[in-house]
Amino acid sequence: MRGRGILHKIVNLVIFIILEIAMLHLVTNSADLQRIWVARGSHAFMGTVWGGTESVRNYFTLSAENKKLAKENDQLQQELALAKQRLRQARIDTTQTDRHPGYTLTPAEVVKISRNKQHNYLILNRGYEDGIQEKSGIVTSHGVVGIIDAVSEHHAFALSLQNHDISISARIGEEGGSGILVWDGIHSNGALLKEIPLQYHYQPGDTVYTSGHSLLFPPDIPLGVAGDSRVINGATNEITITLFQDFSSVRYVTVVHNDSFDEIEGFKE
Amino acid sequence: MKRGFWIAYILLLMAQLLLSNYFHVTPYIFLTILPVMVLCIPIRVGTVGAMFIACLSGLVIDFLSEGVIGLNALALIPVAYARNGIIGLIFGPELFARKEDFSIGRCGFGKVAVALFLSLLIFLVVYIWADGAGTRPLWFNGLRLAASLGASFVVSLLTLGVLAPDPRK
Numbered sequence: 001m002r003g004r005g006i007l008h009k010i011v012n013l014v015i016f017i018i019l020e021i022a023m024l025h026l027v028t029n030s031a032d033l034q035r036i037w038v039a040r041g042s043h044a045f046m047g048t049v050w051g052g053t054e055s056v057r058n059y060f061t062l063s064a065e066n067k068k069l070a071k072e073n074d075q076l077q078q079e080l081a082l083a084k085q086r087l088r089q090a091r092i093d094t095t096q097t098d099r100h101p102g103y104t105l106t107p108a109e110v111v112k113i114s115r116n117k118q119h120n121y122l123i124l125n126r127g128y129e130d131g132i133q134e135k136s137g138i139v140t141s142h143g144v145v146g147i148i149d150a151v152s153e154h155h156a157f158a159l160s161l162q163n164h165d166i167s168i169s170a171r172i173g174e175e176g177g178s179g180i181l182v183w184d185g186i187h188s189n190g191a192l193l194k195e196i197p198l199q200y201h202y203q204p205g206d207t208v209y210t211s212g213h214s215l216l217f218p219p220d221i222p223l224g225v226a227g228d229s230r231v232i233n234g235a236t237n238e239i240t241i242t243l244f245q246d247f248s249s250v251r252y253v254t255v256v257h258n259d260s261f262d263e264i265e266g267f268k269e
Numbered sequence: 270m271k272r273g274f275w276i277a278y279i280l281l282l283m284a285q286l287l288l289s290n291y292f293h294v295t296p297y298i299f300l301t302i303l304p305v306m307v308l309c310i311p312i313r314v315g316t317v318g319a320m321f322i323a324c325l326s327g328l329v330i331d332f333l334s335e336g337v338i339g340l341n342a343l344a345l346i347p348v349a350y351a352r353n354g355i356i357g358l359i360f361g362p363e364l365f366a367r368k369e370d371f372s373i374g375r376c377g378f379g380k381v382a383v384a385l386f387l388s389l390l391i392f393l394v395v396y397i398w399a400d401g402a403g404t405r406p407l408w409f410n411g412l413r414l415a416a417s418l419g420a421s422f423v424v425s426l427l428t429l430g431v432l433a434p435d436p437r438k
Contacts, residue, residue, distance in 0.1 A: 015320060019324050023343035027339040029338075040403065
């Protein structure tokens with residue numbers, strides 16, 4: 001009975017709409033003023049509704065757009081690295097005092113990442129087929145993400161910076177002392193910069209960079225900002241660092257490999 | 270079924286034709302008795318039937334008077350669509366249960382006046398809005414609505430005696 005009532009109401013509504021549309025059609029065909037009015041209303045509707053759906057469609061194509069931007073970003077980083085290398089070479093040519101190795105940059109996408117453990121890891125969609133090697137660094141425009149630990153044909157397993165097993169060489173300020181940067185084990189963006197000699201002065205808020213001493217990462221990549229510090233055993237400072245890298249949103253990364261890694265490692269043997 | 274209702278309806282339709290063709294006193298007043306005619310269509314006709322009758326009535330006026338074809342029908346169909354809702358809201362569901370039509374004598378002047386007012390309001394809002402086609406300022410449309418509502422309400426009350434006579438008389 002109730003279902004019939006609802007059906008009646010629907011039928012009434014449908015007939016009402018049909019009749020109104022028919023009458024509106026008659027009205028617009030009968031007078032120019034009304035025709036322009038309806039056309040204007042129709043255009044306003046189309047602009048609002050279809051313009052809105054276009055925004056929705058754009059939202060769903062963001063993934064492709066992100067990939068395109070990541071690729072473009074990697075290309076620009078390659079060019080930047082090349083330009084830096086040329087600049088260094090030019091300096092070497094004039095001073096003949098130092099020589100820095102170049103780095104190979106490979107864009108990659110994070111296919112899996114763990115964040116809530118004490119030994120976090122990530123897996124990238126690039127393997128040795130793509131030129132990825134073990135002992136390569138992983139960076140983004142916001143800092144260091146991790147270090148490649150194992151490589152298969154098409155994937156690479158890496159230790160995240162949020163892992164107690166990894167530490168990287170970092171420097172505080174442009175000319176400050178270098179120490180070891182490790183995850184603080186508590187915060188997703190928290191780290192500790194250890195073993196900074198007491199003679200090096202710094203201010204809270206100073207930027208922390210990669211030192212370039214580890215062979216894994218190029219120097220001068222901004223990592224985070226310095227916070228409070230404490231003296232350890234009366235010999236060194238331990239500084240709390242707030243990292244720039246947000247591990248909850250990391251997706252597109254760049255794998256950096258020191259071209260002279262094997263050569264330099266060979267000296268150790 | 271009210272006796273002689275359809276004859277009265279057709280006669281009032283002709284009266285509306287005369288009003289539409291000859292009553293051009295001021296642009297602020299649009300005189301109409303079409304909403305009251307649709308409101309008084311016997312309940313047993315139903316909403317769909319009332320909508321078709323309203324559509325036909327509006328088209329007759331549109332075709333035979335100097336106006337935009339479809340305009341009266343466009344404004345009158347919503348009255349027919351809302352008719353059962355208005356009657357149920359103001360007079361209660363008993364009328365539908367007994368299949369009885371309303372009248373001033375049975376339902377009281379106040380309730381009938383409110384139903385009439387609502388019907389006229391629906392009709393005139395759509396009519397004035399579509400007739401102006403976005404070219405008239407709001408104050409003009411508002412003034413036209415108020416003046417037309419007042420004038421049409423008085424004329425419609427006069428026709429109620431014909432369309433919804435008191436069955437006790």
